[in-house]
Amino acid sequence: xxxxxxxxxxxxxxxxxxxxxxxxxxxxxxxxxxxxxxxxxxxxxxxxxxxxxxxxxxxxxxxxxxxxxxxxxxxxxxxxxxxxxxxxxxxxxxxxxxxxxxxxxxxxxxxxxxxxxxxxxxxxxxxxxxxxxxxxxxxxxxxxxxxxxxxxxx
Amino acid sequence: xxxxxxxxxxxxxxxxxxxxxxxxxxxxxxxxxxxxxxxxxxxxxxxxxxxxxxxxxxxxxxxxxxxxxxxxxxxxxxxxxxxxxxxxxxxxxxxxxxxxxxxxxxxxxxxxxxxxxxxxxxxxxxxxxxxxxxxxxxxxxxxxxxxxxxxxxxxxxxxxxxxxxxxxxxxxxxxxxxxxxxxxxxxxxxxxxxxxxxxxxxxxxxxxxxxxxxxxxxxxxxxxxxxxxxxxxxxxxxxxxxxxxxxxxxxxxxxxxxxxxxxxxxxxxxxxxxxxxxxxxxxxxxxxxxxxxxxxxxxxxxxxxxxxxxxxxxxxxxxxxxxxxxxxxxxxxxxxxxxxxxxxxxxxxxxxxxxxxxxxxxxxxxxxxxxxxxxxxxxxxxxxxxxxxxxxxxxxxxxxxxxxxxxxxxxxxxxxxxxxxxxxxxxxxxxxx
Numbered sequence: 092x093x094x095x096x097x098x099x100x101x102x103x104x105x106x107x108x109x110x111x112x113x114x115x116x117x118x119x120x121x122x123x124x125x126x127x128x129x130x131x132x133x134x135x136x137x138x139x140x141x142x143x144x145x146x147x148x149x150x151x152x153x154x155x156x157x158x159x160x161x162x163x164x165x166x167x168x169x170x171x172x173x174x175x176x177x178x179x180x181x182x183x184x185x186x187x188x189x190x191x192x193x194x195x196x197x198x199x200x201x202x203x204x205x206x207x208x209x210x211x212x213x214x215x216x217x218x219x220x221x222x223x224x225x226x227x228x229x230x231x232x233x234x235x236x237x238x239x240x241x242x243x244x245x
Numbered sequence: 246x247x248x249x250x251x252x253x254x255x256x257x258x259x260x261x262x263x264x265x266x267x268x269x270x271x272x273x274x275x276x277x278x279x280x281x282x283x284x285x286x287x288x289x290x291x292x293x294x295x296x297x298x299x300x301x302x303x304x305x306x307x308x309x310x311x312x313x314x315x316x317x318x319x320x321x322x323x324x325x326x327x328x329x330x331x332x333x334x335x336x337x338x339x340x341x342x343x344x345x346x347x348x349x350x351x352x353x354x355x356x357x358x359x360x361x362x363x364x365x366x367x368x369x370x371x372x373x374x375x376x377x378x379x380x381x382x383x384x385x386x387x388x389x390x391x392x393x394x395x396x397x398x399x400x401x402x403x404x405x406x407x408x409x410x411x412x413x414x415x416x417x418x419x420x421x422x423x424x425x426x427x428x429x430x431x432x433x434x435x436x437x438x439x440x441x442x443x444x445x446x447x448x449x450x451x452x453x454x455x456x457x458x459x460x461x462x463x464x465x466x467x468x469x470x471x472x473x474x475x476x477x478x479x480x481x482x483x484x485x486x487x488x489x490x491x492x493x494x495x496x497x498x499x500x501x502x503x504x505x506x507x508x509x510x511x512x513x514x515x516x517x518x519x520x521x522x523x524x525x526x527x528x529x530x531x532x533x534x535x536x537x538x539x540x541x542x543x544x545x546x547x548x549x550x551x552x553x554x555x556x557x558x559x560x561x562x563x564x565x566x567x568x569x570x571x572x573x574x575x576x577x578x579x580x581x582x583x584x585x586x587x588x589x590x591x592x593x594x595x596x597x598x599x600x601x602x603x604x605x606x607x608x609x610x611x612x613x614x615x616x617x618x619x620x621x622x623x624x625x626x627x628x629x630x631x632x633x634x635x636x637x638x639x640x641x642x643x644x645x646x647x648x649x650x651x652x653x654x655x656x657x658x659x660x661x662x663x664x665x666x667x668x669x670x671x672x673x674x675x676x677x678x
Contacts, residue, residue, distance in 0.1 A: 196377035
């Protein structure tokens with residue numbers, strides 16, 4: 092079982108690919124699956140996210156956020172300040188935060204959980220992600236790769 | 246006693262971002278329901294047009310995109326119709342594995358609906374997260390069963406969301422024996438969990454409601470119908486899918502872009518309770534025994550028994566998948582070759598939330614000339630409205646607005662995971678006269 096799991100969440104709609112692009116950028120930076128690290132793109136996983144949180148020491152989740160903030164802004168959320176939302180982009184109403192809250196109630200959260208949000212613009216099916224998003228995902232991938240390197244080396 | 250009856254207008258304007266989009270308008274004046282409309286905007290209408298001009302080889306992957314929860318249903322129905330037209334005789338291996346694949350979808354869809362969508366209502370919870378606080382073991386069990394359903398779908402479809410394994414003539418590939426063996430062990434281990442689920446569902450107190458309605462489902466001579474069978478009704482109809490149009494009709498209502506379906510000008514029920522009402526004699530003996538233990542008397546006229554019906558079908562699907570995988574062998578080929586023909590064809594199967602009917606007109610090169618898809622959600626639409634009206638009258642219209650809204654949501658959630666999901670986002674405006 093991998094100690095570290097990196098989960099990029101998204102959908103094929105424009106900027107909502109932010110989580111997937113981060114995974115691509117991490118792979119470009121040399122981060123790949125091995126016996127310690129599992130890295131995966133997920134398409135609106137709903138409750139299936141919970142199983143991926145179990146039995147891991149550290150899980151890094153990257154998803155798009157939409158909060159009328161500056162497009163491309165990257166935020167890191169601790170468990171105490173998970174963002175709330177009324178209507179996410181998830182399938183059947185169970186979004187990432189819902190799945191995390193459910194996992195928390197069920198005692199399934201890993202010891203360390205990093206949730207990163209990348210502020211996105213309008214979500215348009217079939218469109219490519221904006222340049223700001225592409226730049227933000229590369230920046231975040233660099234940050235995560237460094238974090239991984241330092242932590243796993245320790 | 247207050248003689249002055251209030252006027253209540255409940256508008257539920259948004260059921261969004263899911264396969265079934267809709268809204269609810271309810272108006273009560275002087276103790277009478279004067280307006281009740283369920284408005285659903287159903288994406289599959291667009292898919293019918295998208296399919297035109299595409300090859301039969303593309304159809305299974307295209308129709309899988311209609312629903313994120315029940316893609317197998319759309320695939321299995323489409324290939325059934327096309328194989329009938331092309332004169333394809335499936336290898337017994339492919340026929341059996343189609344049923345296993347479909348069982349995976351029933352297991353995941355039903356478990357999702359029971360634990361994450363419907364059950365919280367009956368425990369005074371607003372969500373599965375709240376339910377997990379008071380019933381963590383049951384929610385965990387539900388997630389395990391759901392994950393096993395997804396695993397079965399991945400086994401044959403490569404992925405559980407919009408799987409890609411099925412093709413006209415069989416499957417693109419056959420799962421390795423080692424993977425099947427591992428899944429089989431998990432299915433066997435899940436049987437006691439599913440039995441416990443039935444007992445738990447049977448113990449949940451639901452409103453006592455008694456309504457007259459027509460149940461419609463597939464029925465097969467030997468199996469509990471899932472992927473094949475005749476269309477039967479509780480008033481005695483027994484037809485093949487080709488005769489659907491002679492008895493069922495779709496029509497537009499001005500307030501909805503979804504088509505309403507009627508059977509001999511009446512609304513009707515499709516889905517787990519309709520199936521159980523019509524096919525409980527085909528359940529395996531030990532499932533029958535558990536059903537008897539639950540105290541549920543069939544046929545049931547209480548739609549609130551739908552959650553228990555789903556739990557029974559979870560055990561049935563586990564049982565069926567295990568039975569069909571017991572003697573699994575790798576086939577010589579997972580598919581047979583297909584030669585397209587021109588003509589009109591129909592297919593019908595039981596999606597998790599009810600009967601799903603397809604009709605295709607194909608040209609001689611195997612391209613779609615036109616397509617028609619009648620999903621369970623639109624078939625249930627008239628019944629949901631009727632149920633809401635009758636159930637609200639039984640419940641009592643003098644309840645506070647929140648209680649009325651919750652009751653409406655419970656009723657809607659009984660029918661369809663897509664609608665159930667959407668109703669979690671209901672916004673309500675109340676006007677008082």
